[in-house]
Structures are given as C-alpha cells and as structure tokens.
Amino acid sequence: MTNHPLHFIKNAIIVVVCMWLLACGESPNSHQSAASIDNINYPIESGGALINAMTGEPSGLISMIAGESASSAISSNIFNSLLKYDKNLELEGDLVTNWQISADQKTIIFKLKPNLKWADNQPLTSADVLFTWQAVTDEKTASPYASDFQLVKKAETPDPLTFSVTYNQAYAPALDSWASLQILPKHLLQGKNLHTTAFVRNPVGSHYYKLDSWAHGENLKLSRNANSVLGQAKIDKLITRIIPDNSAQFLELMADNIDLMGLDPIKYSRIIPAHPELQQKLALYKELGNSYTYMGFNLKHKPFDDIRVRHAINYAIDKQEIIDGVYLGLGINIASPYKPGTRWSNPELTPYPYNPAKAKALLKQAGFVDTDGDGIVEQDGKPFAFEIVTNQNKEREKSAVLIQRRLKDVGIDVKIRAIEWASFISRFIKTGDFDVVVLGWGLGLDPDQYNIWHSSQQAPGQFNFIGYNNPTIDKLLEQGRLELNPDKRMKIYHEFARVLLEDSPIVYLSAGYGLTAINKRVKGIDDPAPPAGIGHNSHDWYIPTPLRRNEISAN
Amino acid sequence: MLKYLIKRVLWMIPMLIGISLISFFIMHLAPGDITSNEAAFNPKASEESRQKLREMYNLDKPVIVQYGLWLKRMVTLDFGKSFASHQKPVFWQTADNDGNVTKGLIQEALPITLMINLLGLAITLILAIPLGIIAARKYLGWQDRSITLFNFIGFSIPGFWLSLLLMYWLGVVNNWFPISGLHSLNYESLDSWGKLKDSLSHLFLPVVIPSITGLAGITLFVKNGMLDVLQQDYITTARAKGLNKHKVVYTHALRNALLPLITIIGLSIPGLIGGSVIAETIFAIPGMGKLFYDAVLMRDFPVVMGILTIGSALTLVGNLLADVAYAWADPRVRRGVARD
Numbered sequence: 005m006t007n008h009p010l011h012f013i014k015n016a017i018i019v020v021v022c023m024w025l026l027a028c029g030e031s032p033n034s035h036q037s038a039a040s041i042d043n044i045n046y047p048i049e050s051g052g053a054l055i056n057a058m059t060g061e062p063s064g065l066i067s068m069i070a071g072e073s074a075s076s077a078i079s080s081n082i083f084n085s086l087l088k089y090d091k092n093l094e095l096e097g098d099l100v101t102n103w104q105i106s107a108d109q110k111t112i113i114f115k116l117k118p119n120l121k122w123a124d125n126q127p128l129t130s131a132d133v134l135f136t137w138q139a140v141t142d143e144k145t146a147s148p149y150a151s152d153f154q155l156v157k158k159a160e161t162p163d164p165l166t167f168s169v170t171y172n173q174a175y176a177p178a179l180d181s182w183a184s185l186q187i188l189p190k191h192l193l194q195g196k197n198l199h200t201t202a203f204v205r206n207p208v209g210s211h212y213y214k215l216d217s218w219a220h221g222e223n224l225k226l227s228r229n230a231n232s233v234l235g236q237a238k239i240d241k242l243i244t245r246i247i248p249d250n251s252a253q254f255l256e257l258m259a260d261n262i263d264l265m266g267l268d269p270i271k272y273s274r275i276i277p278a279h280p281e282l283q284q285k286l287a288l289y290k291e292l293g294n295s296y297t298y299m300g301f302n303l304k305h306k307p308f309d310d311i312r313v314r315h316a317i318n319y320a321i322d323k324q325e326i327i328d329g330v331y332l333g334l335g336i337n338i339a340s341p342y343k344p345g346t347r348w349s350n351p352e353l354t355p356y357p358y359n360p361a362k363a364k365a366l367l368k369q370a371g372f373v374d375t376d377g378d379g380i381v382e383q384d385g386k387p388f389a390f391e392i393v394t395n396q397n398k399e400r401e402k403s404a405v406l407i408q409r410r411l412k413d414v415g416i417d418v419k420i421r422a423i424e425w426a427s428f429i430s431r432f433i434k435t436g437d438f439d440v441v442v443l444g445w446g447l448g449l450d451p452d453q454y455n456i457w458h459s460s461q462q463a464p465g466q467f468n469f470i471g472y473n474n475p476t477i478d479k480l481l482e483q484g485r486l487e488l489n490p491d492k493r494m495k496i497y498h499e500f501a502r503v504l505l506e507d508s509p510i511v512y513l514s515a516g517y518g519l520t521a522i523n524k525r526v527k528g529i530d531d532p533a534p535p536a537g538i539g540h541n542s543h544d545w546y547i548p549t550p551l552r553r554n555e556i557s558a559n
Numbered sequence: 560m561l562k563y564l565i566k567r568v569l570w571m572i573p574m575l576i577g578i579s580l581i582s583f584f585i586m587h588l589a590p591g592d593i594t595s596n597e598a599a600f601n602p603k604a605s606e607e608s609r610q611k612l613r614e615m616y617n618l619d620k621p622v623i624v625q626y627g628l629w630l631k632r633m634v635t636l637d638f639g640k641s642f643a644s645h646q647k648p649v650f651w652q653t654a655d656n657d658g659n660v661t662k663g664l665i666q667e668a669l670p671i672t673l674m675i676n677l678l679g680l681a682i683t684l685i686l687a688i689p690l691g692i693i694a695a696r697k698y699l700g701w702q703d704r705s706i707t708l709f710n711f712i713g714f715s716i717p718g719f720w721l722s723l724l725l726m727y728w729l730g731v732v733n734n735w736f737p738i739s740g741l742h743s744l745n746y747e748s749l750d751s752w753g754k755l756k757d758s759l760s761h762l763f764l765p766v767v768i769p770s771i772t773g774l775a776g777i778t779l780f781v782k783n784g785m786l787d788v789l790q791q792d793y794i795t796t797a798r799a800k801g802l803n804k805h806k807v808v809y810t811h812a813l814r815n816a817l818l819p820l821i822t823i824i825g826l827s828i829p830g831l832i833g834g835s836v837i838a839e840t841i842f843a844i845p846g847m848g849k850l851f852y853d854a855v856l857m858r859d860f861p862v863v864m865g866i867l868t869i870g871s872a873l874t875l876v877g878n879l880l881a882d883v884a885y886a887w888a889d890p891r892v893r894r895g896v897a898r899d
Contacts (some may be wrong), residue, residue: 055744061845064645071599146611148604199615200646202659220667221845222741243744247843251723252739259731259738426591426858429600448603455602465606 046527046548053241054526054547057253057262061221061246064204067186068140068147081226081242082209083186084233086114086133086167087179089449091534091541093346095179099128099187099210099233109174109488114182116165121231122189123214128233129164135190137169145198152181174486176493180450212237212543221246237543238528258282260553263526267519269332276521286521291533292345295446296338296515297403299392302439303509304471307370307383314508315356316366320414321407322358327514330402335516340501341445341453343515345535347490348451350498353505355512363414374415381415389417390439395428400442403513407442434464436471442513451497454481457504472509525551564883571875578871579633580626583864587622592858593642594618616642616860629864638665638868639861643854649865664850664862665869671741672834672846675766680827682770683777688817690774691781695816696808698786706778714775719837722768726841729764737761739843765842769835780823784816791815818888825881829874 062075065082088098097103100114120128139145141153155178158170171178189208193201207215210233213226226242245262247253254271256262267276272290276282299321301308308314327335338344339353367373372381372388380387392407394400401422408418418440423431432438445456455461458481461468480500487493520538522529528545529538593616594609613619617628632639638650641664648663655661690710694703730738737743743757788794789812797807834848847866854862886893 063643070645071601071604146608146615148599148601148608150608151605152603200640200655202655202657202661204645205661206659219742220662221849222843223744225744245740245744245843246845247739248840248849249739249843252726252841252843255723255726255731255738259734261738424856426595426856427589429595430590430592434595446601453602455605463606465609467602 046551048238048528048546049549050236050238050546051240051549052547052552053243054239054264054545055262055553056242056244057247057256057265058244059246059248059250059253062224065207065215066188066198066204068149069145069198069204071148078215078224078226078244079186079207079209080211081213082207082211082215082229083188084210085183085186087183089183089536089540091530091536093343093449093535095183098183099133103179105488109486110172111168111170112178112182113166113168116167117233118165120210120233122191122210123208123229123231124189124192125231126189126191127164128187128189128210130161130167131164132190133167133187134159134161135194136185136188139188139193139198140185142198149181149184152177153185174488176485176488177450177452179488180448180452184448213242216241234543238546239543257286257521257523260285260523264520264522267521269334269516269519272334272519272521273332285524287524287529287531289520289522289529289531289533289538290334290517291520291537292336292343292535293446293516293518294343294449295444296341297400297442297444297513299403299407299511299513300441300443300470301509302436302441302470303473304436305439307372307388308439310370311507312366312370313372314511316363316370316414317411317416318356318508318511319359319366320363320416321410321511321513323355323513324358325410326403326406329406330399331514331516334519335514338512338515339505341447341456341504341512342451342497342501343447343535347494348497350501352498353502356508358410360410360414367414367416372415379412379415380417387417388415389419391419391421392440392442393421393423393428393432393438394442395425396422397444399516400444404442433469436464436469441470451493452481452485453500454485457481457509470509474503474507474509476503477507564879567879567882571872571879574875575868575872576630579630579864579868582867582871583626583629584622586860586863587625589855589858592618593860596643596857625860629861633868638663638865641854641859641862643857643859643862649861650869665847665865668834668845668847668850669832671844672832672839672848675762675844675846676831676834678762678766679770679773680824680831682766683773684820686770687774687777688781690778692785692808692813694778694782695785695789703782706782710775710778713771716772718768718772718835719841721772722764722838722841725764725768736763739841741844765838765844769838777820777823780819781816784819785812788812788816814888818885821884821888822881825877825884828877828880829870832870832873 058074058077060072060074062070062078063072064070065075065079067076067079067083070076070079084099086098086100087095087103090096097117099116099120101117102115104113105111106113114133116128116130116133122128137153137156137159140147140150141156155171155175156169157172160168162168169178187210192208193203196203205218209229210231212229212232212234214229216225216227218224223243223245226244228237228240245256247256247262250268253262253265257265267288272288276286276288301314303309323337327333327337336344337355339355340350342349367381367388371383374381375385376382378387380389382388392404394404401420404420404422408420411418432441447453455467457468457472457474457477459468459473459475459478462471462473477500480496480503484493484496484500487496518537525547526545527548528541530541531538534540592613594612599609610619617625620628629639638648640646640648644664647661648666650665651663652660652666653663690706694706697703726738729736737760741758741761743749743761746754746757749757789808794807794812797811802811832847834846834851836848836852838844839846839849850862851866853859854866
C-alpha cells in the first residue's frame with residue numbers, strides 16, 4: 005500500500021478504466037455458461053496451477069528480515085512457525101503437537117511433531133528452532149520484530165523434539181510471537197549473515213510449497229514440497245506474478261491470465277456486477293481485515309486535551325457516511341481496536357452515534373461559541389481551526405474530506421494536507437508537529453497494544469505519537485501482558501477497550517472489508533469467510549482437471 | 560581534434576563529482592530514510608531495530624561523511640548494495656563465498672529498458688523521417704495537414720490512457736496480445752522461435768505506444784529542418800542545374816536537414832536508460848524507471864545515487880558524442896574545433 009506522487013495518474017487511470025468498463029457492458033468474449041461451472045460437483049483432486057498477482061516484489065524470503073507484506077505472503081507458503089492460528093483465530097500447533105505453560109507463566113515448553121523434515125530431506129529439530137531464535141536476537145541482525153524475542157531470558161533444547169523458553173516475567177504476547185516467527189534451517193544458514201545470504205532468494209523450508217524459480221520483477225513459481233510437514237496441498241503449483249498496476253492486474257484477471265486478486269470497492273460492487281461475463285467466471289469474497297482507519301488527536305496540543313472537545317468531534321463525524329461514501333458500504337463501524345467477532349472485541353461497546361446537536365452543546369460547554377457570526381466557533385477570541393494531516397492514500401484523503409464538511413457544520417474550520425509517506429512520518433509523526441492525523445492501524449492477532457497506547461511509548465519513532473497518557477489504560481495494558489490465560493486476558497482487554505472508547509483519544513472511522521475475486525475454477529473455498537479469512541485453508545483449495553489451463557499444466 | 564577530445568573527457572570528472580555532490584545532498588533533503596517506509600510503521604517493529612538499521616547503513620552519520628564514504632567506494636567503481644532489496648548489488652553482479660551469484664539491480668533492469676527504448680527510437684525514426692519529408696515536400700497540402708493532425712492527436716493522447724485502452728482491446732476483448740509482463744509463464748519450455756515470438760508479442764504494446772506518442776516531436780523536427788533547407792540557395796542552384804527531384808531532396812537536402820537530429824539523438828541517450836515509470840508500471844516491466852522510482856520512495860540511497868551517476872555520466876558522454884558526430888557530419892563545425 006505505498007502511496008506516492010503518481011497518485012493523481014493512478015486515480016485518473018482508475019477513473020478511465022471504470023468509465024470504460026461501466027460503459028462497455030457485454031464484451032464479445034463469451035465463455036461457457038455460468039451454470040456449468042457453478043452447479044457441477046467436481047470431485048476433489050490434486051494438481052493444477054494457481055496464478056496469483058501482487059503489486060510489489062519481495063525483497064527476500066526471510067520475512068523477519070524483509071519485514072514487508074509481499075515477503076511474508078510468499079514465505080508463509082514455504083516456512084512453518086511453531087504455532088499458527090486456526091480458522092477461528094485460536095492458536096494451534098503448526099510444527100508442534102502441543103505446548104505447556106509453567107505454573108508461574110514464565111516458561112513455555114514446545115513439543116515438536118516427530119520426523120519433521122526440511123524440503124532438502126534433512127531433519128528439522130529443536131536445534132533449528134533454537135538457531136532461529138538466536139538468529140533473530142543476534143546483535144548483528146536488524147530484524148524489525150526482534151523485540152518480542154529479546155525478552156526470552158533462556159532458550160533450551162533438552163532433546164531434539166523439545167524447545168523451551170523462559171521469560172523474566174510472564175509475557176502473554178509470546179505465544180503470538182512464536183506463531184509469527186518462521187523457523188529457518190540451521191544446516192543451511194549457520195555462520196551466514198542473514199542480511200546478505202543468497203538463501204533469501206533460494207530458500208529451503210518445510211511448508212506445503214518450495215520455491216522453483218524467481219524471475220526478478222516478473223514472477224515467483226512455487227511447487228509442492230514432497231516433504232511437507234503438514235501433508236500435501238492439493239494444488240501443484242503456485243505462481244505469483246508481479247504486476248504493479250492495479251488496473252493491469254484487473255485486465256489480466258478479466259482475460260483469465262490470473263486466478264485471483266484483491267479488489268477495491270468500486271471493482272467489487274460496481275464493475276464486476278455490471279459485467280455478466282465476469283460474474284460468470286469470478287466468485288467474489290469479502291472478509292474482515294485486521295486493520296482500521298482512525299482520526300487521532302495530538303493530545304499534547306490544546307484543545308484536544310479536553311475530553312469534551314474530543315467527544316464533540318466524535319459526535320460530529322458521521323461514520324456511516326464515510327463507510328458508504330469511501331468504501332461503498334463495504335466496511336463496518338467499530339468501537340474497539342479489535343476485529344469484531346473475535347474474542348478480544350468487546351461486544352457490549354457501541355460506536356459514538358452521529359449527533360451534531362450534542363457536538364455543538366459539548367463545544368459550548370468547553371467554551372467554544374461563535375461570537376463573531378462567521379460560522380466558526382471561538383474560544384477566547386481564537387477560532388477553532390486545525391489541519392488534518394494524512395498520507396497520500398485515496399481512502400484516507402476522502403475520509404478527511406467528509407470529516408472536514410461535518411466539522412464545518414458544528415463550526416470547526418478544518419484544512420487537509422496529504423503528503424508522501426516518508427515525509428509524513430519524518431516531518432509530522434516523529435516530530436509530533438501535527439494537530440490531527442487520519443491514519444490506519446494494521447493489527448496483529450494478539451490483543452496486546454502496549455506499543456500504541458502505553459504512556460511510556462511516546463519517544464520519537466515510537467508508536468504512541470498522539471501522546472496518550474492514561475494511568476488506567478497503562479495498568480490494563482501491563483496486566484494484559486502478564487496474563488496467559490485467554491479467558492482472564494479477554495476480560496482485561498474488554499475493559500481496556502471500554503475505557504479507550506470512553507476517553508476517545510482517537511475517533512474510530514471504519515474497518516474496511518478485504519475484497520477478493522477468485523476464478524471459479526478454484527474450488528474448496530470457505531464462503532462465508534471464517535474470522536481467519538478465506539486463505540486459512542488454501543492448501544485444501546483444488547482445481548478440477550476440466551477447468552485447468554492447458555498451457556500451464558502441460559508445463 | 561585529439562587534444563579537444565582529451566580535454567572534454569577530463570572535464571567530465573569534476574563535472575561528475577559536482578553532479579554527484581548536488582544529487583547526494585538534494586536526495587538527503589527529502590525527509591525520511593529507509594527505516595521510515597510504510598512497512599516499518601508497525602507496532603511490532605521497534606525503534607531500536609530501526610536505529611540498528613540506520614547504524615548498519617551509516618545513516619546516523621552526517622551527510623557529508625556519508626558522501627565521503629560513497630565517494631570512496633565510487634573511486635573503485637563500487638556502487639554499493641541496495642538497502643531495500645536485501646542488499647542486492649546496485650550495479651553489477653557479485654558472488655559470495657559459496658559461489659552464489661547475485662545479479663545487480665541495474666544489470667537486470669538496464670538491458671530491458673535499453674531494448675524497449677532502442678526499439679522505440681528505431682520505430683520513431685523509421686516513421687518520423689519519411690513523414691517529415693512528405694510533410695515538408697507537400698507543405699500545406701493535404702498530406703502535410705493530415706500528418707500534422709495525426710501528430711497532434713498522438714502528442715495529445717496520454718500514453719497511459721492509450722495503453723490501457725489498447726490493453727483492454729488487444730488483450731482482453733480479442734486476446735491478440737499479452738496484457739502485461741515480459742514473458743509468458745511457459746516461456747522456458749518454448750523453442751527458440753517460440754521464445755522470440757513470445758518476447759516480441761510482449762514487447763509490442765510497450766514499444767509501439769510510446770513511439771506513437773513520441774512521433775510528433777521528431778516528425779516536426781524533420782519537417783522544419785527540411786523546409787529550412789529546401790529554401791536555401793544551394794537547393795535552388797541544384798534545381799537550376801537540372802538535377803532530378805529525388806537527387807535534390809534525398810542527397811542534397813536531406814543530409815543537411817538531418818543534422819539537428821544528431822543533437823536530439825545525442826540528448827536522448829540518458830532518456831534511453833531512464834525508462835518510463837508509468838509505462839513500466841502499467842505493463843509490469845522491471846525496468847529502470849520503476850527501479851528508480853521505487854528507490855526514491857523507499858529512500859534507497861545507493862540505488863538512487865547509482866542510477867543518477869550512471870545517468871549523468873551517460874548524459875555527458877551523449878553530449879560529447881553528439882558534438883563529435885556533428886563535427887564529423889558538418890565541416891564548418893570541424894574547422895571550428897580544430898582551431899581550438
């Protein structure tokens with residue numbers, strides 16, 4: 005999701021393509037009738053190739069070094085972790101059969117599955133796990149995700165199937181961290197510098213697939229790993245093409261050259277439904293993502309330190325309007341920083357309703373009254389005006405525009421500034437030189453949000469850049485980190501979300517759906533999507549022989 | 560002449576240093592560095608790890624020290640390693656101790672961009688020169704007017720728009736040409752004839768569209784050059800001598816009319832390696848334009864500097880070549896240089 009000066013052109017491209025596509029309706033490219041693919045019950049069988057596309061190329065396939073999503077999207081097919089999340093986002097074993105937590109909650113003992121093997125037939129043991137931990141915490145490794153693992157005081161391998169870690173004090177996010185750390189082969193990487201090794205472009209893993217070839221800037225081809233520790237995936241080959249432009253990707257999808265792509269709301273709810281021939285061959289899926297958009301106040305700046313002002317602004321913004329206008333209805337209103345439907349999301353909370361009258365009353369209470377009749381409220385003769393800063397992201401810019409209008413209704417004068425990402429971070433976020441930002445948080449699956457909300461995390465470069473400082477929240481965040489029992493932990497985070505909503509340091513704007521189109525030749529996809537999303541069982545997806553592409557399967 | 564050449568080449572060295580110095584400082588004026596990209600804005604990623612990265616890449620040092628380090632490497636023609644692409648070499652391949660060869664970023668991108676742009680330039684010239692001559696000979700006739708109109712349209716149409724329409728029409732509706740990319744997925748299993756056909760069909764749109772939109776300028780140049788020359792006295796003389804029309808136009812006039820083209824081609828050399836961000840993005844071509852653009856966004860300084868340095872060196876060389884070619888083609892210039 006990089007955004008940049010080309011933005012205007014990209015928008016123009018999207019508009020042109022959309023108008024074109026809406027205008028042309030039926031294309032002469034007719035395929036077999038919809039009924040034939042939809043209604044036949046194809047037997048489950050393995051084989052075939054799935055062609056995917058992504059906009060960015062991975063820098064390497066050791067995701068703890070690379071850090072970007074393109075890297076983990078590929079490497080998660082190649083490497084396993086100790087734990088993983090099931091379809092309901094509960095933890096289960098990936099490389100391990102089970103794990104035990106000591107009574108003092110400081111030690112976790114992982115039992116590996118027996119007879120694990122790397123794709124090159126070497127045994128995968130606890131030594132590899134230990135090696136991976138040493139690698140990620142090594143002084144010479146600059147992994148962005150090292151901090152979770154640096155908390156491990158002691159890591160041991162009593163036998164080849166046992167790996168145990170001990171923390172100085174109980175650390176609840178530890179389990180999630182072991183679900184994200186991909187285990188690397190010691191026998192290939194020992195003594196190598198992870199930042200320069202050629203292994204990143206020629207990895208050997210243990211998961212369903214192995215890398216066959218990587219044509220730089222063009223495609224990555226994966227094929228089934230015969231030694232896969234979790235059994236065999238159904239589809240033989242996974243091919244990922246690198247197509248930076250979204251419109252070009254969509255043309256490839258229309259021409260049947262790729263099987264799936266992520267969609268924006270316009271393609272999902274306007275273009276594809278307007279084209280019967282596309283509806284015939286594409287199945288549409290929507291799933292709740294792990295991210296949300298918010299408007300954050302700089303709490304160190306007046307008047308945002310006044311809770312009445314924050315509440316007033318929260319009431320003055322019509323969130324449904326943003327969801328309808330920006331996301332074409334393909335999003336939901338949220339009241340806590342957790343994915344609705346998961347255990348961490350507090351079901352009792354409701355978002356602030358749109359209530360401009362209440363907003364005006366609250367502003368008045370806080371001393372903001374329009375004394376000179378120009379439509380803008382003043383406090384001590386100073387008009388209430390501020391600037392919303394955001395990065396060049398279509399959705400965020402549009403949201404800001406809607407906010408601007410609604411705040412004008414209650415007498416607040418808002419200007420908008422959208423700038424390129426790196427400048428945005430360095431010039432505004434790091435320096436704290438902003439009043440209000442519109443941004444998004446992409447969240448991990450662990451409920452711990454210490455880095456975002458704890459008052460100790462306000463130094464430049466840290467993530468509590470809004471300057472939030474609430475002792476109740478601090479205490480809850482600290483408790484949440486110490487409690488490994490999921491049920492007790494859930495209560496802590498429900499309370500945390502309640503206090504946060506009440507205090508309103510940010511305004512939750514919306515959580516958009518992830519939208520995907522997949523060619524109907526791919527079968528075995530869960531619909532509707534479970535909390536973990538449609539991808540959770542992608543190894544069970546299959547492509548029936550009659551529906552496969554010829555030239556690829558022959559290859 | 561030789562003295563002149565040596566002088567020109569030696570002058571390039573201080574020029575290059577000056578260019579690189581200015582580029583380096585301007586690049587560092589943009590806020591942010593490799594650690595401030597969007598992927599790093601993740602609550603799981605700690606500030607310590609970003610600091611570690613900055614130290615690893617010497618980004619914590621003053622800009623002037625960083626420039627010194629860069630210059631020191633450049634003296635040995637070491638362009639360094641990319642920050643953002645897992646330390647791929649910027650320019651040329653390197654091998655590690657185990658014999659794994661890692662190709663350089665520019666090494667991979669340059670041939671692709673060069674091929675597309677050279678093909679494009681060739682097509683432009685092949686079309687522009689005859690069109691320009693026709694337009695000049697039939698000045699203000701219907702041929703001239705239709706060529707002007709065609710050029711005007713070609714010049715005004717945004718390349719990306721035309722690209723997308725043609726991609727849709729030729730790729731989706733009719734399936735005559737591939738939509739994006741450089742090779743089909745089964746490229747490796749094709750025979751050499753099939754490979755050639757496959758490559759050419761992938762190159763068709765990315766090469767032809769910029770040539771059409773770039774045609775206008777060159778055609779106009781040729782036309783105006785021709786018009787100028789055709790009014791010269793020596794052409795009238797040639798005509799008066801009773802030389803046949805073809806000889807007058809193609810031997811006497813054309814050679815002189817094409818002189819300005821040498822300058823244009825010389826100046827287009829840096830453009831040949833530059834590549835177009837938009838075209839490369841739309842057609843999914845891993846060329847120089849995309850490489851440079853992504854490097855700027857990621858604040859991948861070694862790559863930015865590498866491309867700028869090679870680009871400015873080529874610009875200087877291009878200018879020199881254009882001047883030399885001029886001297887070769889035009890005796891008046893040659894005499895002027897010899898006097899220096």
